[in-house]
Amino acid sequence: MEKFDQRMEQKKETGKKGLFGKFLNSIERTGNKLPHPATLFLLLAVIVVVISEIAFRSGLAVSFYDAKYKTEKTVEAVSMLNAEGLRFMLNSATTNFTGFHPLGTVLVAMLGVGIAEGTGLINASLKKLVLSTPPKLITAVVVFAGVMSNVASDAGYVVLVPLGAIVFVSMNRHPLAGIAAAFAGVSGGFSANLLIGTLDPLLSGITNEALVAGSIEASILPTSNYYFMFVSTFLITILGTWVTEKIVEPRLGEYKGSHNTEDSMLVSRDEKKGLKAAGIALAIFAGVMLFLTVPENAMLKVDGSLKEFTYNGLVPTIMLFFLVPGLAFGIAAKTVKSDKDVIGYMSKSMSTMGGYLVLCFFAAQFINYFSHTNLGIILAVKGAEFLKSIGFTGFPLIVTFILVAGFINLFIGSASAKWGIMAPIFVPMMYHLGFTPEFTQLAYRIGDSSTNIITPLMSYFAVIVVFAQKYDKDSGIGTLISTMVPYSMIFLLGWTILLGIWYLLGLPIGPGAFIGL
Structure with a gap:
């Protein structure tokens, strides 16, 4: 605790610039007084169990059309303080844990990352990056890479976030600032990208079902938000860079931890050989993957689609993306002499994940309890109905809708699940007020993305806490939330302003997609 107190004193000095700095310090101070994250998830699970009984006895229920599953639903609160609830808690505990999505994603990817790290490939690559990239651009590169990583589904959480810390500490900057930027x-920039990702067809499909449910003869394409999201990539990069360098880093102060890089930032002769071999191996690997995915009859396509590969095969591909060049580097740089070295690097990587496994167990129980009791869905529908009853029109309605979507995102992590509930209500409503379905979907995506980084219900939130604790053992949920609040606020404000400009100018938001009907 002495280290934490010293850090808080330092933040008091750097945070004296205004009330905002004191506000963030109070969030961290309060948040870090909470129990260990694993214990907190356990307590939250207990709270959900108790609230579920209260909600059940009060007859709490909602009815809505679920566009994702194309059916009318009536959802009632489910109690867990009865025989059925007890059976669920006991019988599902193991599958809740083993089926927790981030668990397999992280562990499988870390097998490859462990090879790349153990052989020295990551260290040598980062030294090369630091030496070749102007220091002023490092923050922007980290944020931009984070936004673009969304094309590869959840890879950014597993790979780029810890790499952000390594890059920053290698430049004598605070590693928590690197984690925050990535x-x-x-x-935070989940909906922005220069490319069409897996989320675009998923959301557009739900929007189309909502149009059918509303008896509206219209449909939208997966590219319907592309123009706006393309520009948003640069906006999020600029805003993320500014928040990191002007708010987050000054508040964190100087890093005095023990995770320093090697004394020499020079790339050795063996490392140069390894980097060359890794580059060749990576090029061959990329060529093989292109052959397996691009041609019309490619082996990884099913009925001409890569959907199955995107959802199930991408994580093992990410593992190979690190493993193949990692092995080539290790052999060329002489850090791999036998298969025992390879297994040793993998084992070492897995041994560092013990704390994460414990955290995942309790986080998985809490999130599944929240879903099983239907409390999240009830909260989402009630919030959506409230917004509909307000009766706003024009852009103020859009702004309110964005804020409600952002608020609901604090309680339901899945973007498709929330949109499946909200779309049947808001898409027809906005349509009759003169807004296109494409524009309504776009407004939803802004609210959904902006608050991802401040909700513990986001599946990978626990993973980020573990990454932060590697560099500062006193870091907790409070530290992460207080660090990310400025990003969330600035992203929400900046994105809404950009949408307002788009709205005033009447610009198309995608190919053949406009704001008004």
């Missing part, structure tokens, strides 16, 4: 790009 996390802001990966999660």
